[in-house]
Amino acid sequence: MNTRxxxxxAALLLGQTVQAATLEVDRIDDDPGATACTAAPIDCSLxxxxxxxxxxxxxxxxxxxxxxxxxxxxxxGAASExxxxxxxxxxxxxxxxxxxxxxxxxxxxxxxAFDVHEGGSLTLQDLTVTGFGTNSFIFGxxxxxxxxxxxxxxxxxxVHLLDNQAAFGAAIFADANDDPAPSPLxxxxxxxxxANVSSTTSPSTCTGGGLFLxxxxxxxxxxxxxxxxxxxxxxxxxxxxVELRTVTLSGNTYDASQSGGALYASEADVEISxxxxxxxxxxxxxxxxxxxxGGTLTVSNTRISNNESRGAALFLxxxxxxxxxxxxxxxxxxxxxxxxxxxLNFDRTDVTANIGPGFELFDTFVTGVGLTMSGFTRxxxxxxxxxxxxxxxxxxxxxxxxxxxxxxxxxxxxxxxYLQDGTLQFRACTLADNQADAEGGAIALSGGLLLALExxxxxxxAAVGVSAIQAANVMTVVDFDHVTITSTDPGPSVQTLNADSxxxxxxxxxxxxxxxxxxxxxxxxxxxVTDASCQVDPMSDTLVLDLGLQPLGDFGGxxxxxxxxxxxxxxxxxxxxxxxVDQRGEPRTSPCDAGAVEVQPxxxxxxxxxxxx
Numbered sequence: 001m002n003t004r005x006x007x008x009x010a011a012l013l014l015g016q017t018v019q020a021a022t023l024e025v026d027r028i029d030d031d032p033g034a035t036a037c038t039a040a041p042i043d044c045s046l047x048x049x050x051x052x053x054x055x056x057x058x059x060x061x062x063x064x065x066x067x068x069x070x071x072x073x074x075x076x077g078a079a080s081e082x083x084x085x086x087x088x089x090x091x092x093x094x095x096x097x098x099x100x101x102x103x104x105x106x107x108x109x110x111x112x113a114f115d116v117h118e119g120g121s122l123t124l125q126d127l128t129v130t131g132f133g134t135n136s137f138i139f140g141x142x143x144x145x146x147x148x149x150x151x152x153x154x155x156x157x158x159v160h161l162l163d164n165q166a167a168f169g170a171a172i173f174a175d176a177n178d179d180p181a182p183s184p185l186x187x188x189x190x191x192x193x194x195a196n197v198s199s200t201t202s203p204s205t206c207t208g209g210g211l212f213l214x215x216x217x218x219x220x221x222x223x224x225x226x227x228x229x230x231x232x233x234x235x236x237x238x239x240x241x242v243e244l245r246t247v248t249l250s251g252n253t254y255d256a257s258q259s260g261g262a263l264y265a266s267e268a269d270v271e272i273s274x275x276x277x278x279x280x281x282x283x284x285x286x287x288x289x290x291x292x293x294g295g296t297l298t299v300s301n302t303r304i305s306n307n308e309s310r311g312a313a314l315f316l317x318x319x320x321x322x323x324x325x326x327x328x329x330x331x332x333x334x335x336x337x338x339x340x341x342x343x344l345n346f347d348r349t350d351v352t353a354n355i356g357p358g359f360e361l362f363d364t365f366v367t368g369v370g371l372t373m374s375g376f377t378r379x380x381x382x383x384x385x386x387x388x389x390x391x392x393x394x395x396x397x398x399x400x401x402x403x404x405x406x407x408x409x410x411x412x413x414x415x416x417x418y419l420q421d422g423t424l425q426f427r428a429c430t431l432a433d434n435q436a437d438a439e440g441g442a443i444a445l446s447g448g449l450l451l452a453l454e455x456x457x458x459x460x461x462a463a464v465g466v467s468a469i470q471a472a473n474v475m476t477v478v479d480f481d482h483v484t485i486t487s488t489d490p491g492p493s494v495q496t497l498n499a500d501s502x503x504x505x506x507x508x509x510x511x512x513x514x515x516x517x518x519x520x521x522x523x524x525x526x527x528x529v530t531d532a533s534c535q536v537d538p539m540s541d542t543l544v545l546d547l548g549l550q551p552l553g554d555f556g557g558x559x560x561x562x563x564x565x566x567x568x569x570x571x572x573x574x575x576x577x578x579x580x581v582d583q584r585g586e587p588r589t590s591p592c593d594a595g596a597v598e599v600q601p602x603x604x605x606x607x608x609x610x611x612x613x
Contacts, residue, residue, distance in 0.1 A: 454483075
């Protein structure tokens with residue numbers, strides 16, 4: 001028996017304190033007997049150093065040479081064989097990524113590299129772990145498994161986990177055994193989790209090609225790339241909380257007809273910030289980038305782009321709460337968002353330049369400030385199709401979307417938005433240059449509870465039929481308050497069917513169909529219209545030849561608007577001033593202007609020609 005181990009064991013038995021040790025590995029074989037780890041040469045293998053450190057109360061540091069260490073000692077359950085069982089505090093420090101390499105020997109059949117148990121704390125830094133699980137079936141954690149309670153932890157700094165295989169979590173499998181932990185058990189910094197493969201084919205299981213996490217985790221400045229799994233090609237998160245900070249999730253895939261290329265989260269709380277989620281998914285399946293059910297998903301200052309499948313960026317379901325701020329969702333293949341029973345909020349988020357349809361909402365509630373959507377095409381609702389869903393948005397912009405006619409199908413309705421049995425409330429929004437091949441160039445609402453528009457601009461939307469808004473069978477009211485509608489189409493701008501409609505201090509260019517099929521139009525006064533069909537009350541609504549508005553542009557607010565010209569008939573004709581600010585956030589003062597914009601004293605000097613000086 002090694003005399004150094006005898007000394008350590010005796011000290012432990014006598015209750016003596018053994019100091020933390022720094023152990024320098026000076027041989028690259030897998031000899032379990034090389035445990036001396038003295039200044040003498042060739043007396044310390046990695047396995048020997050781990051055996052020593054496990055006997056020493058530590059915490060201990062193991063220093064690796066710049067070389068490849070092949071693990072060849074097979075078996076499990078003893079320190080001298082199989083994977084490294086960690087139950088104490090150990091740091092393994094390499095000479096650098098790609099220089100210090102831990103790999104499975106060509107003929108070995110190990111369970112994995114490291115197995116962290118209850119009470120264990122493993123830190124890996126400046127090294128690569130690669131090639132585990134290629135010679136045998138591993139259930140969880142090809143490189144590292146942490147199957148322990150809240151006393152265990154795993155930390156990676158500047159580590160590459162590459163080309164490992166396992167049924168679950170091919171790089172890392174972390175499970176806190178249902179013991180809630182107050183702080184992260186897994187921390188990964190400045191690392192790469194790449195080309196790992198989940199080997200299970202279970203069609204209904206979240207597997208995690210790269211990471212399987214049921215323990216709290218923080219992952220920062222790390223690339224999770226080119227991993228694959230049944231669900232959650234990059235990461236599977238279940239029943240825990242995970243923070244991803246400045247992370248790149250790229251090239252992760254799932255098996256055919258499965259989901260969650262980059263991330264699959266189930267009943268988890270996931271927070272993503274300052275990250276990129278790009279080029280994930282597959283041509284079939286759902287949730288090319290992210291699929292989440294239950295829990296919360298908070299995403300800020302993150303780009304989600306070039307992912308593919310239905311719900312290419314986001315497939316959200318089963319009561320999840322999602323919050324997105326400062327994000328860009330762009331160039332995804334189809335349906336960048338599909339949501340079922342979700343509660344979502346979008347603040348200052350651009351959803352642009354995607355291929356094909358936009359959002360697909362079922363039983364979903366959407367709120368937000370500053371959502372922009374452009375460049376989508378779908379047969380119903382180019383940017384948003386909603387069924388039994390609610391849109392409650394402020395300072396939103398919908399531009400250049402299209403509802404396309406498809407032969408033999410009900411289609412071409414709602415150039416930007418089509419809501420079926422839904423509710424829509426817009427404040428300080430702009431809908432411009434959207435197109436419907438049939439009806440509702442900007443919005444079509446069929447059934448539902450409410451359509452309420454406040455300080456909102458519709459600019460040059462187009463349709464074969466109704467160019468701006470079509471609302472049918474709305475249960476309560478269609479409400480226009482300080483709305484501006486411009487149109488270049490000869491047909492009607494507004495159509496309400498079987499729905500009461502109220503017009504207040506609005507400026508409407510084009511015709512109205514307010515009686516067809518029933519419904520009661522009501523004027524609350526102060527409206528300026530260019531067609532007698534929109535003059536609900538000749539005593540309080542003004543009929544003019546032209547609204548006298550400048551072209552749509554940036555006139556100082558968060559959304560583009562039509563600024564009234566100095567001699568516009570909308571100036572000072574509003575019946576009262578119920579709204580304290582206009583679409584730009586500028587104050588309204590009596591006598592107020594009709595339409596979405598209240599002209600300010602500085603507007604004549606700065607914006608008289610429609611351009612800032």
